[in-house]
Amino acid sequence: GESVGLHLPTLSVQEGDNSIINCAYSNSASDYFIWYKQESGKGPQFIIDIRSNMDKRQGQRVTVLLNKTVKHLSLQIAATQPGDSAVYFCAEPAGTSYGKLTFGQGTILTVHP
Amino acid sequence: NAGVMQNPRHLVRRRGQEARLRCSPMKGHSHVYWYRQLPEEGLKFMVYLQKENIIDESGMPKERFSAEFPKEGPSILRIQQVVRGDSAAYFCASSPGFGNEKLFFGSGTQLSVL
Numbered sequence: 001g002e003s004v005g006l007h008l009p010t011l012s013v014q015e016g017d018n019s020i021i022n023c024a025y026s027n028s029a030s031d032y033f034i035w036y037k038q039e040s041g042k043g044p045q046f047i048i049d050i051r052s053n054m055d056k057r058q059g060q061r062v063t064v065l066l067n068k069t070v071k072h073l074s075l076q077i078a079a080t081q082p083g084d085s086a087v088y089f090c091a092e093p094a095g096t097s098y099g100k101l102t103f104g105q106g107t108i109l110t111v112h113p
Numbered sequence: 114n115a116g117v118m119q120n121p122r123h124l125v126r127r128r129g130q131e132a133r134l135r136c137s138p139m140k141g142h143s144h145v146y147w148y149r150q151l152p153e154e155g156l157k158f159m160v161y162l163q164k165e166n167i168i169d170e171s172g173m174p175k176e177r178f179s180a181e182f183p184k185e186g187p188s189i190l191r192i193q194q195v196v197r198g199d200s201a202a203y204f205c206a207s208s209p210g211f212g213n214e215k216l217f218f219g220s221g222t223q224l225s226v227l
Contacts, residue, residue, distance in 0.1 A: 008153055036218075042220050043204050043206075043218030043221050044156065044218045046215060046216070046217070097161060097169065098208075099144060099206070099208050099216055100146065100158050100169060101156075101216070102158070103156045103157075104155055106154075
């Protein structure tokens with residue numbers, strides 16, 4: 001979905017479908033990217049990361065794709081489950097410390113049983 | 114092995130009061146980061162601390178906000194003379210440092226200013 005004003009992008013899927021969440025980044029010098037999942041009332045939880053010398057990285061049911069040409073990052077979730085419902089953020093280091101992160105605005109994923 | 118512990122989970126203050134938010138990093142972690150999250154926004158970096166040192170406070174408001182990470186005890190984020198605009202969720206994260214900066218976040222403190 002598209003974001004308008006203060007509303008976060010949203011993605012609604014059926015249980016069992018594959019989900020794709022997108023993120024654009026602005027700093028072409030960024031060499032490390034992370035995806036976080038944030039459930040309601042909780043802190044962000046690390047999902048997967050990727051370095052700029054890679055185009056793709058796979059985890060358990062998740063895949064991150066990096067397109068440096070267009071500065072685009074995507075998170076693919078296979079066989080989405082209701083427990084995957086959350087807000088998903090991409091993040092990149094804001095400086096020399098990888099702990100100082102710049103977060104994207106987030107995408108709300110809702111999985112319907 | 115407990116994760117990052119933050120307390121209180123919820124904090125209500127009236128305008129002009131002080132808010133003190135505490136964070137105990139994961140065992141073995143010496144680097145602490147504080148982030149603030151406004152409704153329907155991503156997290157914004159505030160400050161990065163190591164034991165007894167502030168490394169980067171570029172995200173801290175110039176007035177009323179301070180942070181510390183003493184040799185003993187938790188990291189403290191202190192907000193003096195709170196205003197309604199300070200209402201937000203404040204998250205602490207820790208990392209081992211020494212080249213491993215993967216962040217582990219606490220569950221946050223929700224600050225509400227009346």
